[in-house]
Amino acid sequence: MKEEIFDVVDQNDEVISTAARAEVHQKKLMHRAVHIVVYDQHERILVQQRGFDKDCSPGLWDTSAGGHVDSGEDYDSAAIRELKEELGVVSESALAYIFKLPAGEYSGQEFVQVYEALTSAVPLLQASELAAARWVSKPELKDWITRDRSQFTKVFLRICEEIGLI
Numbered sequence: 001m002k003e004e005i006f007d008v009v010d011q012n013d014e015v016i017s018t019a020a021r022a023e024v025h026q027k028k029l030m031h032r033a034v035h036i037v038v039y040d041q042h043e044r045i046l047v048q049q050r051g052f053d054k055d056c057s058p059g060l061w062d063t064s065a066g067g068h069v070d071s072g073e074d075y076d077s078a079a080i081r082e083l084k085e086e087l088g089v090v091s092e093s094a095l096a097y098i099f100k101l102p103a104g105e106y107s108g109q110e111f112v113q114v115y116e117a118l119t120s121a122v123p124l125l126q127a128s129e130l131a132a133a134r135w136v137s138k139p140e141l142k143d144w145i146t147r148d149r150s151q152f153t154k155v156f157l158r159i160c161e162e163i164g165l166i
Contacts, residue, residue: 005071006031011103013111018071025055030103031068033110034079035159036095038064038087038117044135046123048086050153051131056108057153059131064117065089068110075113083117088124099162106154114159142166 004021008029024031038046046064050057065086069078076097083089094117101112125133136144145152145166152160160166 006068007071028109030109033068033112034075034082035063035066035112036079036083036115036117038119041120044137045141046133046135048130049132060153061151062153062156079115086126086129089119094119106158138165
């Protein structure tokens with residue numbers, strides 16, 4: 001498998017160099033990621049359980065889809081790619097930018113651009129990307145997080161705070 005290369009960025013999210021995934025994570029260099037919150041026609045949110053073999057936050061619950069922005073790729077393209085890779089969703093029109101989070105310890109030094117999408121399609125979950133997924137209503141998700149925050153990634157909790165879920 002080809003090693004992923006990421007753009008390394010400064011505190012203003014400006015590209016200053018490139019580095020391999022392992023180096024970026026080991027040295028805690030600032031880089032870029034996207035997260036997508038997918039809703040269905042009943043306003044439920046699709047949450048995914050990260051694969052147990054992931055190098056960051058294995059087995060924790062997270063946004064519907066997300067991942068790193070590859071070197072030379074922009075945030076929007078990365079979001080579209082991640083939706084397709086993780087959920088089989090291939091509709092640019094279904095994707096809307098909502099906000100950007102600054103890089104920090106909670107995100108593994110990632111600047112995180114967050115999107116939302118509405119779908120009536122049944123997502124085609126990729127077993128190589130995630131362990132499980134399920135649709136939850138906003139009240140159910142709020143209750144779940146209140147009962148046990150430790151089941152969720154730190155960045156997901158921050159996104160939920162920003163969108164007013166917790």
